[in-house]
Each structure stands twice: as structure tokens, then as C-alpha cells.
Amino acid sequence: MRAGLARRGAAAAVAALLCVPVVGSAGQARTRHDPAAGAGRHFAVTWAASADRQGAGPAERSYRLVVRTSVGGDALRIRLTNAFGEHPVTFSSAYAGLQRQGAELVAGSNRRLTFGGQRSVTVAAGETILSDPLPGRLAAQSNLVVSLYVTGAQGPTSGHGMAMQTSYATSGDHAAEEAATNWTDSMTSWYWLDAVSVRTSTATGSVVALGDSITDGWASSTDANRRWPDYLSRRLQAAPDSPVRGVANAGISGNKVLADGAGEAALRRFDRDVLSQPGVDTIFVYEGINDIKAHTGVTVDDLTTGYRELADRAHAAGKCVVGATVMAYKGWPEYDAAGEAVRQGVNEWIRHSGVFDAVVDFDRITRSPYDRQALLPFLDSGDHVHPNDKGMQAMADAVDLAALRCDR
Structure with missing residues (x-):
């Protein structure tokens, strides 16, 4: 999908992430031969940031993480990591939307992510997990925003310290919101999110x-x-x-x-x-x-x-x-x-x-x-x-x- 399609206004941006039921199995690494991808299709990574051990992450906090896609496709999936954690961490809600400016999202673009059909998922220490695919297309060169409400976080977190990108945080669960009002804390690190993939042609x-x-x-x-x-x-x-x-x-x-x-x-x-x-x-x-x-x-x-x-x-x-x-x-x-x-x-x-x-x-x-x-x-x-x-x-x-x- 051409990068220019990402700039056709709010209507096209909303259409990039469609609100329809999701299917799939969480926590399983997909390959280009994954049957869920369909004939002639496979999942390809569109963004990643290698995780390292970070400081303790406060519980009952939401994170709004801004990332830039590369290849476009459909069936967006995120990968969450607790690779360097010493305790389980629970993601009580997770959403994916498109950035309008700062912490504000394009109206109607924020869509709930699920994990094995569930809205909440707990990731054990040392583990990673994939979300279910989110139907709808995501354009190349998009500013994707993943919002996570994290509970039960203890000890070191897993994340990427030097993002060179401003993301946002706030107390409580505000992951579903598209307005920037409650997202008062800015940061230049990514936490827990370490990869995003989309489905595209095997070519x-x-x-x-x-x-x-x-x-x-x-x-x-x-x-x-x-x-x-x-x-x-x-x-x-x-x-x-x-x-x-x-x-x-x-x-x-x-x-x-x-x-x-x-x-x-x-x-x-x-x-x-x-x-x-x-x-x-x-x-x-x-x-x-x-x-x-x-x-x-x-x-x-x-x-x-x-x-x-x-x-x-x-x-x-x-x-x-x-x-x-x-x-x-x-x-x-x-x-x-x-x-x-x-x-x-x-x-x-x-x-x-x-x-x-x-x-x-x-x-x-x-x-x-x-x-x-x-x-x-x-x-x-x-x-x-x-x-x-x-x-x-x-x-x-x-x-x-x-x-x-x-x-x-």
C-alpha cells in the first residue's frame, strides 16, 4: 500500500483500522507459512524496537506508544514482551489507533486489541505474546499508536530506553480514549511493545x-x-x-x-x-x-x-x-x-x-x-x-x- 494513502484525510485514516471481530491465537510466533496468513500471504514485521531491562514500572498506569510503520498491510498484530521482567505483568486493555497530533488520535481510529479472544492478558516473566490480528488495512509510513493499560507491574520492566520519539503516559485506564486530555506525562522510551507486524504478499x-x-x-x-x-x-x-x-x-x-x-x-x-x-x-x-x-x-x-x-x-x-x-x-x-x-x-x-x-x-x-x-x-x-x-x-x-x- 503506497505511503501516500496515509495522508488522504480522516476518513481514510479511520478505514485503516476496521472495527470487526478478531480471530487468531495469541502467543504463537507466525512464520511466512502460517496458515492464518492465507494463500500467497504472510506476516511481515513493519516496526520493531529491541527490548532491554528498564527500571521498575508503576502499576495501574496507561502507556500511549507512538511508532512509525514501514511496510503496509492488513491484520495488524502487536508483540508484547516481558523478556526482562521478574514477575508476571497484566495488560488489562490494549488499543491500536492512528496519531493525529501529540497524544491525540484520529477520531474513530482507536480499536481494541485482543489476545486469544480475551481483552486482558497476563504475560509471564521472560515471555512474549502476540495479539490477535486486527482486520483492516494499515498504510505504510503511518504513525501508529498503541495504548496499553498495565496492571500488576513489579520490578524491572522490558522496553526500549532511547526511542527518539515522544510517547505518553497517565495514571488509570485511558487506553480507549482518543483525546489527549488525560495523557499529561510525556516520555522518550517505549515499554513492553517490541514489534508490530502486518499481513502482506509473500513476495x-x-x-x-x-x-x-x-x-x-x-x-x-x-x-x-x-x-x-x-x-x-x-x-x-x-x-x-x-x-x-x-x-x-x-x-x-x-x-x-x-x-x-x-x-x-x-x-x-x-x-x-x-x-x-x-x-x-x-x-x-x-x-x-x-x-x-x-x-x-x-x-x-x-x-x-x-x-x-x-x-x-x-x-x-x-x-x-x-x-x-x-x-x-x-x-x-x-x-x-x-x-x-x-x-x-x-x-x-x-x-x-x-x-x-x-x-x-x-x-x-x-x-x-x-x-x-x-x-x-x-x-x-x-x-x-x-x-x-x-x-x-x-x-x-x-x-x-x-x-x-x-x-x-
Whole structure:
């Protein structure tokens, strides 16, 4: 469904989420062969945000979470996670609607979600659950709003700390409301919601971008969807012949390939955050700078062994895998000659090893022609490691869209 259809006014927006009975089974991960999808159809991830352990979440509170879709389709489903919780958490009500502005929704768009036919669901510690499909179409490039009323929350929550997107919260159950009146608390994190999928043609797939703060969008403009995967999503929507339409962002700020810290290591979270997503054709691996600059003695062999394992696991699952070179970071406080030598060695391996089905040379695209160890100032946010909005766009523009599909 073309992105432009999302802007045909309130009537079209209301029609995007139809109010009709829902069917389906909660908690079961669907694949492209899921019979519920129908012949020639499958579920594909349209939005994602990798979860990590967050602080304690207050009980009896509603959360209004604003997310941006990529691929369009019907039968919207959300995935709720309690992966890092230590106690069960109950979602007493859940709704999906379309954003008008701020916490206000398009009139008539807010629709109740169910789980196994029930309006309320309790998710055990360490578990995730899928909602029933919500009939009706959801356009690509829509501002989807998921409203949750959470009860019985204790201890750590599961969520995504750095959303670069304003969402909202309030005391009590206001999930069904479309007005913004009661949504007085703003926040820049997503809680419990970690993925949204839609049903689309089996000829259409998604790409998951596995990464750190650069993929997560740090230093890009808040509420503007200017992370590099967002720019990539817009490019894919503008390319009618591209079979890859969905983009899921699996970046976590501070994340490493090899070691836990800011989120579980990429090698540990790969199955949950990447392979479990439905309709994924391609995995885009751009990570490693945090391993390098941590001064823990990580070598070229250490990192490339990690990359090889990620590629092998992706290929074993029948996915294409694209690797990207690690960008320059001279001027960052942790920069030193030893780390730079590792970065250069890792990049040469990425370019020439043949482990990846395709390679995007982010380093070459974004580095200064006057100092190859530093970012081009025009693309630098000012901290010398994170690109600004122009840098994010340059990264997305460097991706050969044809490289996102291979013959696996």
C-alpha cells in the first residue's frame, strides 16, 4: 500500500483500522507459512524496537506508544514482551489507533486489541505474546499508536530506553480514549511493545537492522524519523519494484557484538530480536564500534569471529545478510591508535572476506577525505562518532537496494 494513502484525510485514516471481530491465537510466533496468513500471504514485521531491562514500572498506569510503520498491510498484530521482567505483568486493555497530533488520535481510529479472544492478558516473566490480528488495512509510513493499560507491574520492566520519539503516559485506564486530555506525562522510551507486524504478499519481505546507538538513531532529530533505517524505509517505499518493503530497527544504544552491557550482546539477542521477526528476508549487520572503543583488548579475530557466527546463523535460517564497515571515530574520548588499528583490520575483513552476501561501505561514505580516521564534519553530529541527520541520510543512500535480496 503506497505511503501516500496515509495522508488522504480522516476518513481514510479511520478505514485503516476496521472495527470487526478478531480471530487468531495469541502467543504463537507466525512464520511466512502460517496458515492464518492465507494463500500467497504472510506476516511481515513493519516496526520493531529491541527490548532491554528498564527500571521498575508503576502499576495501574496507561502507556500511549507512538511508532512509525514501514511496510503496509492488513491484520495488524502487536508483540508484547516481558523478556526482562521478574514477575508476571497484566495488560488489562490494549488499543491500536492512528496519531493525529501529540497524544491525540484520529477520531474513530482507536480499536481494541485482543489476545486469544480475551481483552486482558497476563504475560509471564521472560515471555512474549502476540495479539490477535486486527482486520483492516494499515498504510505504510503511518504513525501508529498503541495504548496499553498495565496492571500488576513489579520490578524491572522490558522496553526500549532511547526511542527518539515522544510517547505518553497517565495514571488509570485511558487506553480507549482518543483525546489527549488525560495523557499529561510525556516520555522518550517505549515499554513492553517490541514489534508490530502486518499481513502482506509473500513476495514482500522485511529487513532487520542489527546495531548500536547509530542504528538506534542517537543524535538524529527526535520525532522526525531520521534514523538511517527510517531513511532506508522511505527509499524502499519509493522503489515500487523492491521486494523488500519492511524495515525493523534492532539497534540498542551502547550495544556490543561480543559482550553484554547496554542490552545483551548481539550474539545473545540475535534469535529474539532478529530471527523471531516474521517475514524477514534480510539482516543488516552494522555493529562493532562499542567493542572496539571499550579498551577490553578485543582483537580483529575476536570481532570477525562474531560476525561470522551472525552470518552463519542468518544463513542457516535462510536469510540474506548484509555487512557494513565500521565508521570512523577519531575525536571521541575513547579513540586511540590501538582501537583504530582494530577498526581498520575489521573493515578490511568485512570488505574482502566474502562472509556477507553484500557489503555497504559506511566508512568510505562518511569519512573525511582529509583525515580517514575521522567523520566528515558535514555529517558529524559533533561528538565525532554519531552522524547527524544528513549523515543518517547518507548512510541510507549508500545502500544498494538490490543488495537487500539474495538467492537464499
